[in-house]
Amino acid sequence: MGHWWVRNIVEPGKLPLLLALTALLLTFVITRVITRLIRAGKGPFGNVKAGGLHIHHVVPGVVLTVVGGFGAVASDRHGTGGAIAAVLFGTGAGLVLDEFALILHLDDVYWTEEGRKSVEAVVLTAALVGLLLAGFAPFGVNDLSQQELASRGTVISTIAGNFLLSLVALSKGKARVAVFGVIVPLVALVGAIRLARPGSPWDRRFYGRRPRARAKAALRACRHERRWSRPRRAVQDWIGGKPDPPPARLPGRR
Numbered sequence: 001m002g003h004w005w006v007r008n009i010v011e012p013g014k015l016p017l018l019l020a021l022t023a024l025l026l027t028f029v030i031t032r033v034i035t036r037l038i039r040a041g042k043g044p045f046g047n048v049k050a051g052g053l054h055i056h057h058v059v060p061g062v063v064l065t066v067v068g069g070f071g072a073v074a075s076d077r078h079g080t081g082g083a084i085a086a087v088l089f090g091t092g093a094g095l096v097l098d099e100f101a102l103i104l105h106l107d108d109v110y111w112t113e114e115g116r117k118s119v120e121a122v123v124l125t126a127a128l129v130g131l132l133l134a135g136f137a138p139f140g141v142n143d144l145s146q147q148e149l150a151s152r153g154t155v156i157s158t159i160a161g162n163f164l165l166s167l168v169a170l171s172k173g174k175a176r177v178a179v180f181g182v183i184v185p186l187v188a189l190v191g192a193i194r195l196a197r198p199g200s201p202w203d204r205r206f207y208g209r210r211p212r213a214r215a216k217a218a219l220r221a222c223r224h225e226r227r228w229s230r231p232r233r234a235v236q237d238w239i240g241g242k243p244d245p246p247p248a249r250l251p252g253r254r
Contacts, residue, residue, distance in 0.1 A: 016086035021129045023090030061095025119240040168192035173200030
């Protein structure tokens with residue numbers, strides 16, 4: 001185990017990536033703790049305001065991401081400057097992704113149902129970076145032998161094929177599978193083979209005259225949602241906090 005850690009994680013080329021991932025996760029955890037304390041009215045923390053304007057933490061996150069990104073480009077990634085830039089970038093990315101839902105909706109949806117997308121973005125990003133740290137290369141190039149890597153045609157066909165599979169999975173409404181499929185080829189293959197989700201571009205394009213396939217896809221999606229919706233929400237609530245209940249509406253009003 002120790003030999004694997006030194007070979008795949010602590011080697012100089014991957015140390016900045018490890019530092020960035022660690023900073024991202026620590027920043028996300030600390031930020032969520034602080035925001036939950038502010039929400040509960042506990043502790044010395046409060047919202048940052050300037051002239052009556054609420055300054056969301058995505059703002060310093062963007063600044064740190066820009067500084068860290070340009071710092072990483074300008075410095076030697078094996079030196080101290082590269083390590084500092086990686087920490088700054090990871091910290092900024094953690095702040096930005098924690099409010100990913102606000103950027104997506106252009107609205108303060110932090111404690112709403114839509115705000116769960118921020119937690120999903122952080123988990124997805126951390127998982128992908130973890131795969132890169134573990135030695136996986138995008139588009140399945142890590143699965144090729146040295147002889148195959150020497151052949152430009154083999155490398156190009158592998159990248160093109162896996163990219164195509166990821167696009168098919170994405171068109172079938174399986175965004176997470178498509179993203180992971182970029183790193184792990186078999187994941188993209190499974191997503192490309194299975195039925196499309198209802199309402200996806202693939203469903204609208206190819207299932208219009210196939211009512212049996214559309215009905216089967218809808219049934220599978222319903223079963224999947226019924227099986228995994230509650231556990232997924234429980235995990236998201238544990239990580240990011242439970243969203244506020246939707247406001248009550250008077251009968252007859254929309």
